[in-house]
Amino acid sequence: MSTQDQYGTRRSHPRIPRPRTLRLVATAGAVALTFSAGLATPLNPAPQRAEAAGGKKVLTVAVAQSVDSLSPFLAVRLVSTSILRLTYEYLTDYDPGDAHPVPGLATKWAPSADKLTWTYTIRSDAKWSDGQKVTAQDAAWTFNKMMTDQAAATANGSFVGNFRKVTAPSPTKLVVELKKPQATMTALDVPIVPEHVWKNVSDLSKFNNDKSFPIVGDGPFVLTDYKADSYVRLKANKDFWRGAPKFDELVFKYYKDQDAAVAALRKGEVSFVAGQPALTPAQATSLKGQKDIKVNDAPGRRFYALATNPGARAKNGRKFGDGDPSLLDQRVRNALFMAVDRKTLIDKVFQGHAVEGQGYIPPRFSTYFWKPSASQTLSYDPTKAGQLLDQAGYKKKADGKRVGKDGKPLHYRVLCHATDPNDKAVGQYLKEWWAGLGIGMTLDCLDNVTDPWLAGKYDLAFDGWSVNPDPDFVLSIHTCAALPATPKDTGATDNFICDKTYDELYAKQLAEYDSAKRADIVQQMESRLYDLGYMNVMAYPNAVEAYRTDQIQSIETMPRAAGNIYGQDGYWSWWSAVPADSDSSSGGSSTGVIVGVVAGVVVLAGAGFLFARRRGATADDRE
Amino acid sequence: MQPTAPDAASASVDKAAVPVPAPPAVRGPRSRTTTAYLRYGAGKAGGAAVSLLAVLVTGFFLFRLIPGDPVKTMTGGRQVSAQQLAAYRKEFGLDLPLWQQFTDYCGKALTGDLGTSYQFHTPVIDKITEALPNTLLLTGTAFVLYTALGMFLGTRSAWRRGGLGDRLNTGLALTLYSVPSFWLGLLIIIVFGVGLGPVPGLFPTGGMESGGKEGFAYVLDVAHHLVLPVITLVAVEYGQTLLVTRSALLDEMGSDYLTTARAKGLRDDLVRRRHAVPNALLPTVTLVFVNLGRTVAGVILVETVFSWPGLGGLFYQALSVPDLPLVQGLFLFFASAVIVMNTLADLLYPLLDPRVGR
Numbered sequence: 001m002s003t004q005d006q007y008g009t010r011r012s013h014p015r016i017p018r019p020r021t022l023r024l025v026a027t028a029g030a031v032a033l034t035f036s037a038g039l040a041t042p043l044n045p046a047p048q049r050a051e052a053a054g055g056k057k058v059l060t061v062a063v064a065q066s067v068d069s070l071s072p073f074l075a076v077r078l079v080s081t082s083i084l085r086l087t088y089e090y091l092t093d094y095d096p097g098d099a100h101p102v103p104g105l106a107t108k109w110a111p112s113a114d115k116l117t118w119t120y121t122i123r124s125d126a127k128w129s130d131g132q133k134v135t136a137q138d139a140a141w142t143f144n145k146m147m148t149d150q151a152a153a154t155a156n157g158s159f160v161g162n163f164r165k166v167t168a169p170s171p172t173k174l175v176v177e178l179k180k181p182q183a184t185m186t187a188l189d190v191p192i193v194p195e196h197v198w199k200n201v202s203d204l205s206k207f208n209n210d211k212s213f214p215i216v217g218d219g220p221f222v223l224t225d226y227k228a229d230s231y232v233r234l235k236a237n238k239d240f241w242r243g244a245p246k247f248d249e250l251v252f253k254y255y256k257d258q259d260a261a262v263a264a265l266r267k268g269e270v271s272f273v274a275g276q277p278a279l280t281p282a283q284a285t286s287l288k289g290q291k292d293i294k295v296n297d298a299p300g301r302r303f304y305a306l307a308t309n310p311g312a313r314a315k316n317g318r319k320f321g322d323g324d325p326s327l328l329d330q331r332v333r334n335a336l337f338m339a340v341d342r343k344t345l346i347d348k349v350f351q352g353h354a355v356e357g358q359g360y361i362p363p364r365f366s367t368y369f370w371k372p373s374a375s376q377t378l379s380y381d382p383t384k385a386g387q388l389l390d391q392a393g394y395k396k397k398a399d400g401k402r403v404g405k406d407g408k409p410l411h412y413r414v415l416c417h418a419t420d421p422n423d424k425a426v427g428q429y430l431k432e433w434w435a436g437l438g439i440g441m442t443l444d445c446l447d448n449v450t451d452p453w454l455a456g457k458y459d460l461a462f463d464g465w466s467v468n469p470d471p472d473f474v475l476s477i478h479t480c481a482a483l484p485a486t487p488k489d490t491g492a493t494d495n496f497i498c499d500k501t502y503d504e505l506y507a508k509q510l511a512e513y514d515s516a517k518r519a520d521i522v523q524q525m526e527s528r529l530y531d532l533g534y535m536n537v538m539a540y541p542n543a544v545e546a547y548r549t550d551q552i553q554s555i556e557t558m559p560r561a562a563g564n565i566y567g568q569d570g571y572w573s574w575w576s577a578v579p580a581d582s583d584s585s586s587g588g589s590s591t592g593v594i595v596g597v598v599a600g601v602v603v604l605a606g607a608g609f610l611f612a613r614r615r616g617a618t619a620d621d622r623e
Numbered sequence: 624m625q626p627t628a629p630d631a632a633s634a635s636v637d638k639a640a641v642p643v644p645a646p647p648a649v650r651g652p653r654s655r656t657t658t659a660y661l662r663y664g665a666g667k668a669g670g671a672a673v674s675l676l677a678v679l680v681t682g683f684f685l686f687r688l689i690p691g692d693p694v695k696t697m698t699g700g701r702q703v704s705a706q707q708l709a710a711y712r713k714e715f716g717l718d719l720p721l722w723q724q725f726t727d728y729c730g731k732a733l734t735g736d737l738g739t740s741y742q743f744h745t746p747v748i749d750k751i752t753e754a755l756p757n758t759l760l761l762t763g764t765a766f767v768l769y770t771a772l773g774m775f776l777g778t779r780s781a782w783r784r785g786g787l788g789d790r791l792n793t794g795l796a797l798t799l800y801s802v803p804s805f806w807l808g809l810l811i812i813i814v815f816g817v818g819l820g821p822v823p824g825l826f827p828t829g830g831m832e833s834g835g836k837e838g839f840a841y842v843l844d845v846a847h848h849l850v851l852p853v854i855t856l857v858a859v860e861y862g863q864t865l866l867v868t869r870s871a872l873l874d875e876m877g878s879d880y881l882t883t884a885r886a887k888g889l890r891d892d893l894v895r896r897r898h899a900v901p902n903a904l905l906p907t908v909t910l911v912f913v914n915l916g917r918t919v920a921g922v923i924l925v926e927t928v929f930s931w932p933g934l935g936g937l938f939y940q941a942l943s944v945p946d947l948p949l950v951q952g953l954f955l956f957f958a959s960a961v962i963v964m965n966t967l968a969d970l971l972y973p974l975l976d977p978r979v980g981r
Contacts, residue, residue, distance in 0.1 A: 066743075066940055068742050068743055068744070069743065069744050071744075074744055150706070150707065150710045153707060154707070157707060205714065205744065206739070206744060206745075208743070208744055208745060225834065225835070227832075227834070227932070228750075228753055228754075228932060229754075229930075229932035229936065229937075230830060230831055230832060230834065230932050231830070231832075231834040233834055233835065251834060253830060253834075254829070254830060254930045254932065255828075255829050255830070255930045256829075256926075256927045256928075256930045256936060257805075257809075257829070257927055257928045257929075257930065259809055259812075260809070260812055260816075260828055260829045260928060260929070260930060261829075263812050263813060263816055263817045263828045264816075264828040264829060266817050267816065267817045267818070267824050267828055269827065269828055447943065448689075448943075448945075450692075450695060451692065451695075454692070454695055489708070490692075490694075490695045490698070490708055
């Protein structure tokens with residue numbers, strides 16, 4: 001190879017990117033960015049404000065969860081069901097004050113004497129957004145579809161599991177016949193769809209209701225546009241029977257990162273930000289006291305618990321899993337829980353954004369809330385916990401460790417959610433406290449805890465559920481009926497609890513139509529759960545969320561006195577939100593214009609300099 | 624890098640030193656070169672086909688090693704009857720023996736059917752085609768910019784190695800290359816999205832569009848949303864190109880032909896641009912094609928921080944369920960893109976350097 005040969009490379013391969021080309025591309029990119037920067041201020045001073053172009057009042061809510069489907073028959077995620085709650089009415093709603101059932105599509109309802117037939121009166125002043133009247137036939141069609149089509153039962157099939165027959169004898173009368181009494185008939189969280197639209201859908205398992213807009217509904221908002229993981233846009237339904245919402249539009253905008261969502265709130269790009277499920281203490285602290293921002297630190301609807309493996313088993317009697325046998329002794333379970341200092345957890349882990357746990361149902365559901373009596377309470381008492389373990393036969397050895405009946409040291413595996421920082425932090429405290437008792441602990445933090453959980457391969461696990469106004473579901477997951485049929489099957493059980501007394505109480509409350517009597521039975525169930533010691537409710541985490549007061553003047557919380565805004569049992573928050581009268585100016589726009597222009601000029605000047613140099617070089621070359 | 628034709632000056636020297644070659648035969652050197660290239664290309668294409676097959680097989684079995692029953696995971700936390708669970712299994716073909724699931728999967732994949740997403744009730748191919756343009760817009764724009772910037776600065780750094788500019792360039796590139804992209808993204812959001820001190824918030828804090836815009840207004844809106852994520856990506860990615868370009872050029876710096884070029888009286892700038900850089904391009908071209916293959920995979924962290932609705936975020940969502948058809952489909956898609964781009968790079972090498980493929 002000769003050096004001369006090398007010189008020829010340029011001419012024989014003209015497609016090789018040359019520095020000149022690269023410089024041009026880089027300069028073009030810089031100009032494009034500058035141009036775009038210029039757009040930021042004069043043309044688009046503050047996107048997504050409460051008052052958008054044309055004087056429309058727009059409420060923008062930051063969300064993170066992807067929509068799984070917009071079909072009421074398929075959607076199960078919170079964001080999807082919340083959107084559906086805004087676009088389709090249910091038979092009944094929950095009062096925002098105390099969550100008791102109030103009229104929705106049904107104005108009245110009554111059970112028959114034998115408790116097996118419920119008759120609903122359907123309102124005559126409700127219309128679908130395409131102008132057609134809403135009738136009882138729509139409700140009957142919805143329920144019948146769920147009863148006869150497996151695909152239609154995907155999301156809400158459990159609500160019709162006890163239905164025998166559903167008919168609509170007249171446009172305003174709906175009759176539901178049951179197989180056995182069911183007290184939850186005023187808590188049927190099923191969106192009623194328009195028959196004249198949905199009867200044309202051939203395969204409900206594949207129809208996501210997200211292609212043709214606007215979507216025909218009868219809720220306070222009409223879904224007008226959706227782009228996956230970008231936004232969901234809804235328009236106020238001016239003909240909504242309860243009255244039109246005050247905002248003209250409601251937009252759910254995607255922020256996959258919670259810190260970015262908080263930044264968007266600060267800037268005014270969004271009106272409201274909730275959390276996953278709450279803002280972190282650090283985010284809440286940083287937002288508190290900020291101008292035009294209100295932090296809503298509301299009692300939550302979740303409980304946060306430590307669940308003990310009670311010995312995994314199936315309905316056919318087969319045992320499986322590998323839960324530590326020492327945990328089958330109630331004294332051991334109680335001792336473990338008496339070594340948990342709930343107050344420290346609230347103060348240190350939740351930094352005050354939670355309430356100490358007691359009974360199974362959070363206090364915001366006042367009808368069903370229960371707390372143990374003074375004599376029943378398993379309060380923090382490490383000394384007594386040690387004594388209980390001694391009584392159970394797990395005495396401390398010389399090395400300070402307690403040993404099991406097999407002679408091996410007591411050591412528990414605790415399942416934790418890798419994505420939940422609370423689990424990890426609480427786990428560290430538990431490790432320390434239980435070490436004081438002479439018990440070892442391993443924290444197994446996994447992305448997917450479902451598999452070992454369903455297989456019963458754990459000793460203890462962090463557990464938590466959101467509770468509905470009607471507590472039937474969270475109570476049902478501890479009945480023997482919820483166990484899997486065989487070890488290979490999946491049951492609806494939470495953690496394999498199966499107790500005859502609890503089951504009897506569950507059946508009793510489900511057949512009790514008197515709300516006061518039913519609440520009393522539910523509280524007895526909670527008491528029983530507490531005594532069994534399989535579930536230690538450590539905290540009720542708050543729903544910490546924030547909104548801009550210069551965009552939202554007022555908004556309904558649920559419960560009304562002190563409650564949350566996002567993910568309510570109903571449409572109260574967004575339906576009731578009143579736009580602020582302010583001009584929504586966040587300031588800085590004029591500064592933005594100046595800085596944008598200056599930045600643009602600097603970049604363009606730099607590009608010009610490069611071009612000038614390039615021209616000079618070419619001239620030299622020619623010489 | 625090798626030339627295929629000498630320039631005028633060298634040709635004249637060659638003519639004096641050697642006899643004029645005989646006219647080429649019917650099957651002359653050009654034909655032999657073409658045949659060799661075709662053979663080389665066929666080999667590379669065959670290798671790519673085998674790789675794709677391996678990806679197809681690996682994708683199926685690899686994701687079945689993820690612990691957990693997808694149906695149980697999907698329905699966890701809900702009241703689901705045994706009948707419903709069985710219906711799910713049947714719908715997604717999970718009730719079939721593994722070998723049958725595998726043959727079904729391979730057969731359908733070859734016809735472009737990647738199955739139906741468990742969580743979105745939508746064909747996987749639809750989810751991919753929905754998110755792909757968004758990812759290509761973000762990563763493609765960033766790719767062009769960071770490649771251009773990296774090559775430009777890398778060339779400058781190498782040419783003036785050891786100087787202040789080189790040290791600054793290399794130091795900054797190494798620093799930014801080492802910075803976690805999500806952290807840098809958050810900083811950029813705070814400074815340029817929200818505004819900090821005298822710097823006002825100039826750009827949207829997240830997302831790809833404001834919604835409700837059409838035509839040119841929509842294009843401007845997307846461009847406006849594109850700025851911050853692109854800056855973040857360029858900042859963390861350009862360093863790699865810079866360092867590779869710089870290193871490759873430094874290898875060429877001591878070559879005799881550069882001395883000769885200078886001795887001819889060519890300007891330093893011309894020697895760099897027209898002689899040194901083209902000969903140092905091969906490693907950079909490799910990197911460019913690898914990066915090009917990666918552009919379709921999206922960038923999970925940057926897409927997450929800027930809430931960009933692309934394939935990276937989709938892959939994360941699919942893995943967290945796990946949504947097997949979606950995971951498999953995306954894996955196949957990403958791997959195919961990388962394989963195709965690497966194959967294209969392989970096919971390009973002989974054109975840039977005739978020694979390759981002989």
